[in-house]
Each structure stands twice: as structure tokens, then as C-alpha cells.
Amino acid sequence: MRKILLLSACLVALPWMAMAGEPTTPDGGIAADMPEHFQAQDSSFGYVRRDVMIPMRDGAKLHTVIIIPKGAHGAPILLTRTPYSADHMVSFGSSGNMGPILQGYDNMPDVIADGGYIRVIQDVRGKYGSEGRYVMNRPMRGPLNATAVDHSTDTWDTIEWLVHNLPESNGKVGILGVSYDGYTAITALFHPHPALKVSVPMNPMVDGWMGDDWFHNGAFREEMLPYIYEQDGTPKNTATWWASQYDSYDVFLRAGSAGAAGRMRGMDQIGFFRQILAHPAYDQWWQLQAMDRLLPREGLTVPTMLVHSLWDQEDNYGAIALYYALEKDPAAASHLWLAVGPWNHGGEIHEASTMGPVRLRSDTGLYFRQNILEPFLAHYLKDSSIPLPARVTAFRSGENRWESESALPPRDCASGCTTLHLQPGQGLGExxxxxxxxxxxxxxxxxxxxxYVARPVVSKGRPDSNWRNWLATDQRNMAARPDVLSFTSPVLTAPFVVRGQPHMHLTAATTGTDGDFVVKLIDVYPDEVADQPEMGGYQLMISADILRGRYRESFAQPHPIPANVQQAYDMALPLANHTFLPGHRIMIQIQSSWFPLYDRNPQTYVENIFLAPKDAYRPATVSVDIARSWLEVHGGASAGH
Structure with a gap:
């Protein structure tokens, strides 16, 4: 009986006793499973990873991931500075060579790993692992930035640290990146570090008001509100944009103005959102941040290749605007190259044998990386005897071939242009x-x-969104609407080439006192396409943009539109390099909204459209003067043939 009682007492006590072999702390508690600092066993890997905090001149330290090929000696450095998390761009996913771990944003394993480069990725100040405070597109030191630091100084300090702390390198640094990371590749060109030998800004943000992420010719890109909310709300993007509707068309329509959509989500807390609301026009606040204004004054002294995508859904203004601004100066032009391809935003770093449903007959991304980017980098970072690519290498869509040129066509149409006139009966011809x-x-x-796409409009970032390829979506759904005008040429009997930037001269009147004008240049496919039946009658946008009517006279000073009076609206469309093939037709579409890509114009003049009350949104009748409306294009029926 005593044994039974003793056993029962032990069993009752078990929950309060440590099991045999259980790790304990000095005070008798259970030790944590997780070590204070976990050390990966990576001695068998084909690379060495270093995570360091590089000090800047103001004391802030920036988180930097360094990937060095095992046994590297005299290797050049390829740097990217990003707000999108250096850790997310590199993983420990492989114990082999560097290639498999370089699968994140901005990484090109076939260029970086196969090329033997040391890869360096840095979180910009205030984002993810870096100290300091984040500012969306931090202004360069000057009137808008009285501090001692900007992206150029952070790049200089980073390169200074790298060349003194990476004995495996040859002391030569290149910087490259897509989008925001392309923007930081541009800022590195201001007072550049002597070790910076080359820069490759791909699809860069250059002027956020004139035609990149935030505005296009004064119309606000409302679909970018979720990006601003998540990117500028917290250091690690932990705040997630919310919506009560699946279709973002409904989300923004029910909100009213873009300002109301942001405010109902608490975006007044975000400094950049407040700046956008305070600066709806192209005032000094925007002009003093435009890279195509600032860099020509600085001067270009580092060999630079700008990369532009013909179907860039986010930043289709920047690279071309910067190219035209720099090429005016012979000294800057001597350091300038341009690559143009049939891609969406950043498509050049991926497999790119199609653009939406359009077949390009080859992997154009691979061609770019092997034949344009790799030799350009290698020439300046490895061996100067490697031949450089042409000053301008551009893909001609339609014919699906690459061309080498010494320069882009002039921005204006003083000579060598063809005029496509609107004609009665919604025709189009010379x-x-x-x-x-x-x-x-x-x-x-x-x-x-x-x-701007067939509904439901699924916002960028969702798995079922067609955001990446929306510029290549079929425009027939829009052409069928009564509030879209379509002017179409006869069926072509010879190729018709369009190069450079088309210029639209539109003359129109509206019964409202404000309004937007969207112009699209479209390739209409034959009714039947033998090897791709689903492309029969397809309407493919070649170039398109929007102009907010209040800025027809001055981007800096808006003016109401006089009701029922014909006004001139002149617009430079994005770069095109396309051949309309025989059997196709040329179309121009004109409309007054492109929603919710761009916020709605109330069509009643108000001081600030971001704050427009609901009763300001009113229908308006638009009358396009056919005789005084036309499109000018470089090229024509015989150009290039």
C-alpha cells in the first residue's frame, strides 16, 4: 500500500517537474530552442554571404548583403540600392553556386553569377534593415533637402566602404537596378565615387509628375495609392492596403476623389501622401526633383546605359526623357547608351518571348542580357577590349527584329515625319x-x-491581376463604348513604320470647365491570323497617354477650360518602335477617362481635384474638331524598307 501511495504522489507531481533530459536555465526554467545568433553552416556553399551595417557620414548604418563567389580574386562589384528588402532579394536556397539564390527582384543570375561578380544589395535608409528615416524619392541635397545626406552621398559612402573592405574585388563598381532601384542608379551619378565605373538604370523613376509613377501630364495615377500606403506606411511594409470590394473600379468609384480614398485609410499620416495633395500641379517641389532636369546640370561623367521598355506600365517616361536631356550635351552623350525592348516594367531581366498575347519569336530578355548588358558591364568592369554595343539598340515590334542606331529620332517633328489626319466617318489617313x-x-x-482594362479591375500585386501586361491588352472592349472615339485607317498594303515619340495635336471643345484627354495609337490585327486565331481583330496599343486639360497651357499653372470653345491639346506620346504590317490597320482612340489607373476628372473646375466634392463630378459633351486634329509620327509607309 505504501508503494502505491508513493507512486501516486510521483505521478501527481510530474506536471510540475522537468522531464529527464529537459534543458533548463539557471533559474530552473525551460531553455529556449532558438540560439541568440544562429550561424548557417555554409562552408560547402559556392559563395560567401556577409551581412554588414555600413556607416554613413551622418552616423546612420545601412544594412547591406554581400555575396562573394567562393575563391574570388579581382572580381568587380555590382551594387543595387533598394527599398524592397535586400534579404528578400537573396536567399540561402542553394549550397551550390550563386545563381539559384539570385532569383529576387533586380537579380539576373545569368549576368551576375555567371559573370563572376560580387553582388551587393543594400536597403536604403529607413527601409527594412537600415537605420535612418525613409523618404519616398529623397530629394537631392539642395532647396528641398538641407541635410548633409541624400542617395548620392549614401552611394558614395557605401562604395568607399566596399573598395576598402572587400579584398576579393578589383576595386571597380557598377550600379544597376529596375524602377526605384533604377532611380538610385541615377542618383549615384551625382558627384560619383571614383570607383564607380558604370551605371545601368533600368525603367527608372525620373520625373514622378510628368510621366512616371505618380502622375502623367497632371493626371494622378490612382492605382498607385496602395503602393504608397504599403511602401511609405511602415519600414518593412507591414501595413496592408485594404478594400471592401474585389474590383478596384468599385473601390475608387465609391470613394469619390483620390484624396478621399487615401484619407479614409489614414494616409494623412504619410508624408508623401500629404505632399501629393499639396502639390497637384508641376510646381517647384516636383521640378527640383526631376532627374532629367538635375542630371544634365550635374554633367554625366560615368558610362551609363539607360534601359527602356516599350510596354512599361509604370515608368514609361523616365529613361527616354533622361536620354533626350543628356544627348544635347556632347560631353554627356559620349558616356550615354540606350537599350529599348518589347517588355513590360522590368521585363528585360526575365524570359521575354511574349508581350501579353503577342509572340516575339525569340527570348528578347535573354538577347538583351547576353548581347547588350553583359558586354557593356564587362567592358568597363573587366576588360576594356570587349566591344561595346551600339549607342542605341532597339527592338522593332511588328517585324520582331533588333536594330542598332547612333541615336533616337529627334523629339520633335521638324522633318522626316508623316501626319495621320482624323477624317470624317471616323477614318484615318495621310x-x-x-x-x-x-x-x-x-x-x-x-x-x-x-x-483601363476590362472589368473586374484587379489591382497590382494580386495573383490574378493583369497589371504587368495591361498595356498590351485588347482595346476592343473600349472601342465598343459610346464614350470612346475610334479613327481607323484602311487596310494597309505596305508596311508603315513608327519610330520615336508620336505627337498628338488634338483640338476639342467640352461643355465642362475641365477634362482629361486620353490618346491611344493602336495596331488593329487582320480579322484572321493563321498561326494564332485568338489574335484575329486584336487591338494592340503601341503608344498611349493622358493629358489633364487644365494643364494645356502650363503644367505649373492650371487654368479652367472655357466651356464650348475649341482648345488645342498637344501631347507627346511614349516612345514607339513598331511596324504596322500589311493587312493590319492603324487606329487612334480618344476618350476622357482611364479609370482607375488615373483618378476621375470631375469635369467641373475645382482648385484641387484631390479634394473635389461629389457634386463637382458632372457629365460633359466633348466635340473633337476633325479638321484640326492629327498625329505626327517619325517614319511612314516607306521608312526602313
Whole structure:
């Protein structure tokens, strides 16, 4: 009986006793499973990873991931500075060579790993692992930035540390990146470090008001609000944009103005959102941040290759604007190259044998990396005897071939241009119509804006979104709407080439006192396409953009539109390099909304559209003067053939 009682007492006590072999702390508690500092056993890897905090001149330390090929000696450095997490761009996913771990944003294993480069990725100040405070597109030191630091000084200090602390390197550094990381590749060119030998800004943010992420010719890119919310809300993007509707068309329509959509989500807490609301026009705040204004004054002294995508859904302004700004100066032009391809935003770093449903007949991304980017980097970072690519290498869509040129066509159409005239009956051709050609009308209703893709509109970032390829989506759904005008040429009997930036001269009147104008240049496929039946009748945008009517006279000083008075609206469309093939037709579409890519214009003049009340949104009848509206393009029916 005593044994039974003793055993029962032990069993009752077990929950309060440490099991045999259980690790304990000095005070008798259970030790944590997780070590204070875990050390990966990576001695068998084909590379060495270092995580360091590099000090800047103001004392802030920036988190930097360094990947060095095992046994490297005299290797050049490829640097990217990003707000998108250096850790997320590199993983411990392989014990082999560097290639498998360089699968994140901005990484090109076939260029970086196969090329034997030391890879360096750094979180910009205030994001993810870096100290300091984040500012969206931190202004360069000057009127908008009275501190001692900006992206250029952070790059200088980073390179200074790298060349003194990486004995495996040859002391030569290149910087490259896509989008925001392309922007930081541009800022590195201001007072550049002597070890910086080359820069490759790909699809860079250059001027956020004129035509990159935030505005296009004054129209606000409302679909970028979730990006601003998540990117600028917290250091590690832990705040997630929320919506009560699946279709972002409904989300923004029900919110009213873009300002109201942001404020109902607490975005007044975000400094960049407040700046956008305070600066709807192209005032000094925007102009003093435009890289195509600032860099030409600085001067270009580092060999630089700008990379542009013909179907860039986010930053289709920056690279070309910067190219034209720099090429004016012979000294800067001597350091300038340009690559243009049939890609979406950043598509050049991936497999790119299609653009949406359009077949390109080859992997154009691979061609770019092997034949343009690799030799350019190697020439300046490894061996100067490696031949450089042409000053301009551009893909000609339609014909699907690469071309080498010494320069882009001029920005204006002083010579060598063809004019496509709007014609009665919604025709389009090279012959000008008579002065009595009349007008073409449509009613623009802000309560039923034209969507930029077929509904439901699924915002970027969602798995089922077509954001990446929306510029290549079929425009037939839009052409079928009564508030979209479509002017179409006869079926072509010879190739028609368009190069450079098309220029639209539109003359129109509206019954409102404000309004937007969207112009699209479209390739209409034949009714039947033998090897791809689903492309029969497809309407492919070649170049398109928007202009907010209040800025028709001055981007810095808005003016109401006089109601029922014909006004001129001149617009430079994004770069095109395309051949309309025989059997195809050329189309120009005109409309007054592109929603919710861009916020709705109330069509009643208000001081600030971000703050427009709901009763300001009113229908307006738009009358396009056919005889005084045309598109000028470099090229024509015989160009290049």
C-alpha cells in the first residue's frame, strides 16, 4: 500500500517537474530552442554571404548583403540600392553556386553569377534593415533637402566602404537596378565615387509628375495609392492596403476623389501622401526633383546605359526623357547608351518571348542580357577590349527584329515625319480633310468612367491581376463604348513604320470647365491570323497617354477650360518602335477617362481635384474638331524598307 501511495504522489507531481533530459536555465526554467545568433553552416556553399551595417557620414548604418563567389580574386562589384528588402532579394536556397539564390527582384543570375561578380544589395535608409528615416524619392541635397545626406552621398559612402573592405574585388563598381532601384542608379551619378565605373538604370523613376509613377501630364495615377500606403506606411511594409470590394473600379468609384480614398485609410499620416495633395500641379517641389532636369546640370561623367521598355506600365517616361536631356550635351552623350525592348516594367531581366498575347519569336530578355548588358558591364568592369554595343539598340515590334542606331529620332517633328489626319466617318489617313469636316462627339460621364482594362479591375500585386501586361491588352472592349472615339485607317498594303515619340495635336471643345484627354495609337490585327486565331481583330496599343486639360497651357499653372470653345491639346506620346504590317490597320482612340489607373476628372473646375466634392463630378459633351486634329509620327509607309 505504501508503494502505491508513493507512486501516486510521483505521478501527481510530474506536471510540475522537468522531464529527464529537459534543458533548463539557471533559474530552473525551460531553455529556449532558438540560439541568440544562429550561424548557417555554409562552408560547402559556392559563395560567401556577409551581412554588414555600413556607416554613413551622418552616423546612420545601412544594412547591406554581400555575396562573394567562393575563391574570388579581382572580381568587380555590382551594387543595387533598394527599398524592397535586400534579404528578400537573396536567399540561402542553394549550397551550390550563386545563381539559384539570385532569383529576387533586380537579380539576373545569368549576368551576375555567371559573370563572376560580387553582388551587393543594400536597403536604403529607413527601409527594412537600415537605420535612418525613409523618404519616398529623397530629394537631392539642395532647396528641398538641407541635410548633409541624400542617395548620392549614401552611394558614395557605401562604395568607399566596399573598395576598402572587400579584398576579393578589383576595386571597380557598377550600379544597376529596375524602377526605384533604377532611380538610385541615377542618383549615384551625382558627384560619383571614383570607383564607380558604370551605371545601368533600368525603367527608372525620373520625373514622378510628368510621366512616371505618380502622375502623367497632371493626371494622378490612382492605382498607385496602395503602393504608397504599403511602401511609405511602415519600414518593412507591414501595413496592408485594404478594400471592401474585389474590383478596384468599385473601390475608387465609391470613394469619390483620390484624396478621399487615401484619407479614409489614414494616409494623412504619410508624408508623401500629404505632399501629393499639396502639390497637384508641376510646381517647384516636383521640378527640383526631376532627374532629367538635375542630371544634365550635374554633367554625366560615368558610362551609363539607360534601359527602356516599350510596354512599361509604370515608368514609361523616365529613361527616354533622361536620354533626350543628356544627348544635347556632347560631353554627356559620349558616356550615354540606350537599350529599348518589347517588355513590360522590368521585363528585360526575365524570359521575354511574349508581350501579353503577342509572340516575339525569340527570348528578347535573354538577347538583351547576353548581347547588350553583359558586354557593356564587362567592358568597363573587366576588360576594356570587349566591344561595346551600339549607342542605341532597339527592338522593332511588328517585324520582331533588333536594330542598332547612333541615336533616337529627334523629339520633335521638324522633318522626316508623316501626319495621320482624323477624317470624317471616323477614318484615318495621310490626306488632310477639308475645313468643313465637322466634329465627332461623345459624352464623358464621371459616374461611368472608361476602365483601363476590362472589368473586374484587379489591382497590382494580386495573383490574378493583369497589371504587368495591361498595356498590351485588347482595346476592343473600349472601342465598343459610346464614350470612346475610334479613327481607323484602311487596310494597309505596305508596311508603315513608327519610330520615336508620336505627337498628338488634338483640338476639342467640352461643355465642362475641365477634362482629361486620353490618346491611344493602336495596331488593329487582320480579322484572321493563321498561326494564332485568338489574335484575329486584336487591338494592340503601341503608344498611349493622358493629358489633364487644365494643364494645356502650363503644367505649373492650371487654368479652367472655357466651356464650348475649341482648345488645342498637344501631347507627346511614349516612345514607339513598331511596324504596322500589311493587312493590319492603324487606329487612334480618344476618350476622357482611364479609370482607375488615373483618378476621375470631375469635369467641373475645382482648385484641387484631390479634394473635389461629389457634386463637382458632372457629365460633359466633348466635340473633337476633325479638321484640326492629327498625329505626327517619325517614319511612314516607306521608312526602313
Amino acid at each position: 490626306q488632310a480633310p477639308g475645313a468643313d469636316a465637322g466634329v465627332a462627339r461623345y459624352v464623358s460621364d464621371p459616374e461611368h468612367p472608361v476602365p
